[in-house]
Amino acid sequence: MSEKEANEKAIKTSKKQENGDEKADLISKAAAKLEGEFKEHSVAEFFKKNKQMLGLYGKVRTLTMVIHEYVSNSIDACEETGILPNVDVKIDELGDEYYEVTVSDNGPGISKENVGKAFGKLLAGTKFHRLKQSRGQQGIGCAGCTMLSQMTTGKPSKVITGQQGKKPISLELTIDPSVNEPKMTDVKELEKDFRGTAVQAKFKGVLYRDSDQGPLEYLRRTAIANPHTQISFRDPMGQKFVFKRTQNTLPELPEEIKPHPKGVTVDDILSMGKRSSGRSVSSFLSNEFDRMGSKGLEEVKKRVDFDMGKDPKQISWDESEQLIKAFKAVDFIAPTTDALRPIGEKQIQISLQSIVKPEFLTVMTRKPTIYAGGYPFQVEIAISYGGGSGRKTGDETKMEIMRFANRVPLLFDQGNCALTRAVQTVDWKRYDIKDPENAPVTVFINFISVHIPYTGAGKQAIADEEEVMEEVRLALMQTGRKAGVYIAHRRREAENQQKRLMFYKYIPEICRALSSITKSNEGKLKESMEKMVLAKLKLEEAKDEQQRKQTEKTLADDDNSFVIEPKNEKKKEEHKKVKK
Amino acid sequence: MSEKGRRESKTAEKVSPKEIADRIKKTAESMVTQIGKQLDPEFITMQRGKSNVVWDEKKGYLELGEKEIKRTFLNVAHARKFMQTTIVMNKTREYLEHNKTASIREIYYELKHTVEDTKENTFEGQAESDPIIVDLEHSVDTIREKLNLHANPKGTLYGDVTLLDRMHHNDKFNASKLGRGGWSIMSRVEPEEIEIVDSNAEYLLVCETEAIFERLIEEGYPKKNKCILIGTGGQAARGARRLIHRVHNELDLPTIVFTDGDPYGWYIYSVIKQGSMALAAHSEFMSVPDAKYVGMTLEDIKEYKLEAVTERMTDGDVKRAKEMLAYPWFQNKEWQDELKKAIDIKLRIEQQALANKKLDFVATDYLPEKIRNKQFLP
Numbered sequence: 001m002s003e004k005e006a007n008e009k010a011i012k013t014s015k016k017q018e019n020g021d022e023k024a025d026l027i028s029k030a031a032a033k034l035e036g037e038f039k040e041h042s043v044a045e046f047f048k049k050n051k052q053m054l055g056l057y058g059k060v061r062t063l064t065m066v067i068h069e070y071v072s073n074s075i076d077a078c079e080e081t082g083i084l085p086n087v088d089v090k091i092d093e094l095g096d097e098y099y100e101v102t103v104s105d106n107g108p109g110i111s112k113e114n115v116g117k118a119f120g121k122l123l124a125g126t127k128f129h130r131l132k133q134s135r136g137q138q139g140i141g142c143a144g145c146t147m148l149s150q151m152t153t154g155k156p157s158k159v160i161t162g163q164q165g166k167k168p169i170s171l172e173l174t175i176d177p178s179v180n181e182p183k184m185t186d187v188k189e190l191e192k193d194f195r196g197t198a199v200q201a202k203f204k205g206v207l208y209r210d211s212d213q214g215p216l217e218y219l220r221r222t223a224i225a226n227p228h229t230q231i232s233f234r235d236p237m238g239q240k241f242v243f244k245r246t247q248n249t250l251p252e253l254p255e256e257i258k259p260h261p262k263g264v265t266v267d268d269i270l271s272m273g274k275r276s277s278g279r280s281v282s283s284f285l286s287n288e289f290d291r292m293g294s295k296g297l298e299e300v301k302k303r304v305d306f307d308m309g310k311d312p313k314q315i316s317w318d319e320s321e322q323l324i325k326a327f328k329a330v331d332f333i334a335p336t337t338d339a340l341r342p343i344g345e346k347q348i349q350i351s352l353q354s355i356v357k358p359e360f361l362t363v364m365t366r367k368p369t370i371y372a373g374g375y376p377f378q379v380e381i382a383i384s385y386g387g388g389s390g391r392k393t394g395d396e397t398k399m400e401i402m403r404f405a406n407r408v409p410l411l412f413d414q415g416n417c418a419l420t421r422a423v424q425t426v427d428w429k430r431y432d433i434k435d436p437e438n439a440p441v442t443v444f445i446n447f448i449s450v451h452i453p454y455t456g457a458g459k460q461a462i463a464d465e466e467e468v469m470e471e472v473r474l475a476l477m478q479t480g481r482k483a484g485v486y487i488a489h490r491r492r493e494a495e496n497q498q499k500r501l502m503f504y505k506y507i508p509e510i511c512r513a514l515s516s517i518t519k520s521n522e523g524k525l526k527e528s529m530e531k532m533v534l535a536k537l538k539l540e541e542a543k544d545e546q547q548r549k550q551t552e553k554t555l556a557d558d559d560n561s562f563v564i565e566p567k568n569e570k571k572k573e574e575h576k577k578v579k580k
Numbered sequence: 581m582s583e584k585g586r587r588e589s590k591t592a593e594k595v596s597p598k599e600i601a602d603r604i605k606k607t608a609e610s611m612v613t614q615i616g617k618q619l620d621p622e623f624i625t626m627q628r629g630k631s632n633v634v635w636d637e638k639k640g641y642l643e644l645g646e647k648e649i650k651r652t653f654l655n656v657a658h659a660r661k662f663m664q665t666t667i668v669m670n671k672t673r674e675y676l677e678h679n680k681t682a683s684i685r686e687i688y689y690e691l692k693h694t695v696e697d698t699k700e701n702t703f704e705g706q707a708e709s710d711p712i713i714v715d716l717e718h719s720v721d722t723i724r725e726k727l728n729l730h731a732n733p734k735g736t737l738y739g740d741v742t743l744l745d746r747m748h749h750n751d752k753f754n755a756s757k758l759g760r761g762g763w764s765i766m767s768r769v770e771p772e773e774i775e776i777v778d779s780n781a782e783y784l785l786v787c788e789t790e791a792i793f794e795r796l797i798e799e800g801y802p803k804k805n806k807c808i809l810i811g812t813g814g815q816a817a818r819g820a821r822r823l824i825h826r827v828h829n830e831l832d833l834p835t836i837v838f839t840d841g842d843p844y845g846w847y848i849y850s851v852i853k854q855g856s857m858a859l860a861a862h863s864e865f866m867s868v869p870d871a872k873y874v875g876m877t878l879e880d881i882k883e884y885k886l887e888a889v890t891e892r893m894t895d896g897d898v899k900r901a902k903e904m905l906a907y908p909w910f911q912n913k914e915w916q917d918e919l920k921k922a923i924d925i926k927l928r929i930e931q932q933a934l935a936n937k938k939l940d941f942v943a944t945d946y947l948p949e950k951i952r953n954k955q956f957l958p
Contacts, residue, residue: 499656505698506663510653513670514615517608528615529653535618536654 045177047122047147056148059097059207060214061412066101066145066206067091067215070199071222072135072408073118073142074105075229077197079250081108085229086245089219093236097205098153104198109163112187119146119159119199120175120182131263131450133254133340135408143175143182145201150174152204156185162194208236212391213411216241220355221402221409225343225446227351246350252341257450258290260335261300261327263374269320273312284312285323291333299330337368337376340448343407348382348444356442359386359490362482366475371467377449379468381475383441383483386490390440397440399423403462404446410460417461419445422472431484432491441483445472489548496537496544503533595726601676603720604669611666623651623665626718626861633860635908640869641854642909644718644861651715664712667691667702672716675728681768684710684724684731714858723862724818730767735820736790738762738797739808741779741827746772755808760797765810767819769826776830782806784827785947786871788814788839788848792931792942799943805951808833815848818859821866824852828868835868836951841876842893842928843900846919849873854909872956874947876929878921884946889933893926914957 056062071087078085083106090102110118122143146157162168171187210216216235223231223243230245259268278284285300285308286292301308303326306319315323343351345363352361361384368378390397403410403419414420423443428436453463462468507529515522611621626632627647636643653662671691675682682690688709693702703709717724724730737755743763745751755763766774785807787793793811796802802809808827812820828835837852839845853871855863881890893901904910905919922928934942950956 502656503654503659505695505700506653506659508696509663509702510666513666514608514612516670517605517673518612520612525612525615528618532615532618532620532654536620 047144047177051148056144059205060209060211062148063091063099063101063203063206063208064213064215064218064411066148066201066203067103067218068408069142069145070101070103071219071231074103074107074197075222075226076135077107078105078229079253082250083107084245084248084250085226086232087229088232089215090234091208091215091236093208094202097207098202099206099208099236100200100202102198102200104160104196106196109161109166109168109195109197111163112169115159115161115169115171116173116182116184119143119157120173120184122147122175122180131259132256133406133448133450135406142199145199146173147175147177149201149203152206153202155202157199157201159197159199160190160194161197162190164195168192168194210235218409218411219243221404221411222407224348224351224355224402224444225404225407225409227343227347243355246354247347251343254341254450255339257336257339257376258288260290260374261292261296261330261332263335263372263451264289264324264327266317266320266324269323270315270317273315273320276312278312280309281312281315282308290335296330296332300326303329334370335374335376337370337378339450340368340376340378342378342380342448343446345380348380348446352382352384352442352444356384357388358384358442359389360384360483360486362479362486364475364479366471369467369471371449371453371465371471375449375451375453377447377468377471379471379475380444380446380448381472381479382444383476383479384444385483385487386440389442396438399436399439400442402442402444404444405452405454405459405462406448407446410462413455413458413461416455418464418469419447419462419472421464422469422476425469426473426476426480428480431480432488433480433484443476445476447472485548489544492544493541496541500533500537504530507533595722597676597679597726597728600720600722600726601673603722604673604676604716607719608666608669620652620654621662623662623715624648624719625651625715628714628718628858628860630857633857635854637908639864640909641863641867642857642860643855643863661712663695664702664708665715668709668712668716672713672727672729679728681728681730683767684713684729687713687729718861723865725768725770725822731818733764733767733819734813734817735765735823736762736793736811736813737765737808737823738793738811739779739802740781740806741808741831742777744775744777746775752777756802760794762793762797762809762811765817765819765823767817769819769823771826774823776826779808779827779831779833780806781808781831781833783834783836783951784808784810784824784831786810786812786816786824786835786837786852787931788812788845789931792838795939796943796947799940801943801947805948812848812852816852818866821852825866825868828870835871836874836956837871838874838931838947839876840928840930841878841880842930843897843904843922845876846873846904847900850904850907850909872958874950874956876931876933877957878918878925878927878929880946881927881929884934884937886929886933886936889936890927890929893922893928897928898923898926912958918957 051057056065067089071089074087075085086106088104092100092102094100119142122141149155149157156172156174158170158172160168160170168190169187170190172185174183174185175181176183208214216233219231219233219241220243223229227247228245228250231243233241233243235241259272264272272288273281273284276284276288278287282297282301286294286297300323304319304322306322342365345365348363348365349361352358352363361382363380363382365380366378368376371377389400391400401414401420401423403414403417410417410419423445428439433439433441447462447468452459453465453468455461455463507526511522511525511529514520515525607623611623614621625648626644627649628644632645632647634643634645651658651662651665653659668687668691671687674680675687685706688703688706691702691709694700695702713724713727713729717727720727738758739762740754740756742752742754745753753763781802783806785796785802787796787809788811790811790813793809796809801807810820810824810827816824824835827833835852837849839848849871853868855867859866881887901919901922905916905923910916910919931942934946937945
């Protein structure tokens with residue numbers, strides 16, 4: 001999207017927010033004024049002044065966001081060219097709150113012509129306004145990182161990139177904020193074999209933490225949701241982590257879909273109309289909207305008072321509002337849902353087994369459905385118990401909620417997120433999780449949609465859409481039921497163990513007293529009593545096992561729960577940890 | 581009925597320590613045999629508490645019913661108590677074999693230790709060991725005293741009665757010659773230890789408060805009125821109850837009880853007369869069904885013009901009075917009237933309120949008058 005378009009969008013958004021019932025001339029005056037102001041700044045300058053709005057606040061958060069931008073860029077590039085991604089991340093501490101980030105991949109590489117655009121021009125991406133399941137929807141992008149780096153350190157970012165059959169190049173890159181244009185310096189051809197892209201940039205005012213919101217956790221979760229990706233990471237202390245690839249095929253690429261009439265705003269129609277090649281509003285609507293048949297179009301026509309034969313580029317705000325009103329009144333077939341690409345139950349299972357190493361795991365990918373009338377979405381849930389499940393803080397283990405939007409981990413704004421709330425509103429006690437806050441449980445939720453309803457520009461929380469809440473809750477309850485059966489069984493097992501210990505501890509006292517009274521052999525008595533305890537508990541275990549099998553039988557429909565052998569129990573941090 | 585037979589043997593007074601030790605041994609042997617056969621070892625005792633206490637109208641006291649409870653080792657709720665039972669069995673057998681006696685607090689301390697490899701004690705408090713002792717008493721058909729155990733002593737005896745302490749140089753003494761303090765009633769007053777030799781008294785007066793006990797001695801009441809005086813200091817302890825029972829029966833003296841005029845005082849009378857829920861099994865040994873109640877009564881308030889020195893009953897008192905109204909042994913007109921009146925006027929009257937007339941009024945007027953005129957409640 002061009003700078004002009006971006007400005008227009010910004011103006012229209014502010015219009016929407018500010019006016020409501022205001023008169024049209026007032027609006028246009030305000031718009032003209034705003035437009036004037038915007039013209040004085042480039043997008044890059046706007047970014048420079050408002051980086052908080054883009055989620056770049058908080059020292060730890062900013063560093064994690066930088067890693068996110070580079071890594072999702074790498075994975076996207078690989079997927080789009082059919083390469084199984086290998087991403088290598090290094091963070092070095094250069095000084096106080098001063099770090100150098102290096103991310104390299106085995107992707108297709110970027111041509112000399114495009115490298116500046118990719119790393120040095122804000123909002124240059126193609127993802128901005130399309131309806132497709134994708135990682136970043138309006139992210140700051142790699143250029144945003146370049147900008148941030150030069151703003152905080154005054155230093156350029158270094159890029160090495162190589163394409164198949166071409167010599168790799170290395171260069172240094174900055175952005176001229178007044179015109180939002182990349183400036184490449186020190187461009188060199190390298191005499192070696194390299195395919196992929198490596199970027200290295202320095203950042204000040206950021207902080208590395210091995211916390212729930214730090215880069216390591218971000219990468220761990222990225223690996224879980226992207227089992228076809230291999231990620232290695234070296235933290236500032238020199239510790240190395242490898243999250244191995246568990247899926248050797250690339251996921252099918254999501255398809256771009258046309259927007260559904262129920263899923264657009266007044267503003268969307270205006271900008272779509274501007275770009276449309278249709279000659280009339282009618283052809284624009286029938287060609288560029290999902291489920292817009294002739295019957296639907298007739299119905300819409302009846303409800304608007306302007307000529308549908310006019311040029312779609314000329315649609316006014318008022319006319320667009322009329323269209324939206326008409327879309328709401330008319331019944332359309334629900335949108336197509338086959339554009340969504342879930343991770344899949346089997347893959348989530350393998351992935352969580354490999355990285356979380358739980359004792360028990362149950363996974364469910366729900367069928368796609370619709371929210372707000374016009375957006376297809378799909379939910380994938382996994383509940384894991386025991387082993388490395390849960391969030392370990394000191395000696396305690398707390399429930400861990402791993403949220404993902406289109407496979408991207410959401411680490412921040414947990415409290416504002418509909419996914420978190422859905423988890424909190426489930427009555428876990430019914431599934432034998434007595435104290436859900438403090439249970440060794442990991443809840444995995446991947447929310448997939450062509451349009452993620454984020455609550456803010458930070459893109460870390462999903463809005464409270466009614467259908468989304470319902471769907472997530474339903475999936476949680478179904479998986480929860482299966483987890484409950486297993487947990488109840490484990491609890492009984494633990495109880496049995498405790499019972500044995502309890503009986504055993506009293507045996508010496510009893511035998512001493514009884515043998516003292518009766519002069520019988522104390523050792524023999526003890527042996528006999530222990531044998532008796534074991535026999536009793538064995539009987540109870542057998543009964544319990546029988547009961548469990550019965551319950552499991554009743555839950556056996558689409559069974560996708562797995563019990564992992566206890567020998568796999570290990571802390572998550574121990575995963576492939578190698579000292580440098 | 582064999583069950584009944586067993587019960588009667590329980591209350592037989594002439595059981596030797598050897599016999600009791602043998603019963604404990606038999607119980608232990610049966611446990612060992614069960615364990616040998618891989619059977620869950622059992623300990624059987626009598627169920628206590630309201631659900632297994634019956635009122636025997638003919639005998640005039642509370643009796644334990646015939647419900648048994650079985651304590652087994654392989655039961656999560658019983659295992660700890662089972663362990664405690666066996667160690668108490670072993671310790672009391674030891675006492676009996678070595679002719680030692682101990683207070684229930686002493687046996688608690690003697691047995692309290694950390695269970696091997698745990699952070700748990702065999703007993704976490706005396707509240708845990710006391711009920712185990714009662715379980716054992718019932719299980720081997722005896723009373724605590726026969727297990728060579730005793731509770732803390734409470735209660736005082738004064739008056740013209742001669743006792744012989746067989747356990748202490750065969751000391752022979754008259755309880756009116758021990759100074760104003762009288763004789764401290766021991767918690768074990770079994771005939772083989774304390775013998776009641778003789779007495780010139782004409783009745784036994786049991787009073788609730790130590791203050792009135794002392795007042796009556798100071799006024800020379802026992803001598804003037806030819807009575808033996810026992811002060812219980814509140815609810816009568818085991819030893820005091822046993823001694824009241826023995827004085828009443830062995831000296832054939834009428835027993836008159838004098839308490840505060842309130843539900844607490846009336847219940848003290850009730851326990852002396854027909855036994856308590858907790859010791860229902862031992863009522864035959866301890867109760868005095870013929871006892872009479874002299875006061876305080878609510879009638880006394882009017883009779884002796886004590887209106888100014890009454891106290892208000894608390895809600896708890898009223899509730900208690902209502903409960904007592906339903907007790908089968910209070911189903912006579914006199915007590916029904918008294919309790920209903922108490923619930924109605926919500927007033928109580930203490931023994932010491934009589935001092936409002938004159939300090940010695942209780943000794944010179946109140947008691948002699950009421951006893952002479954047989955103004956008793958049954």
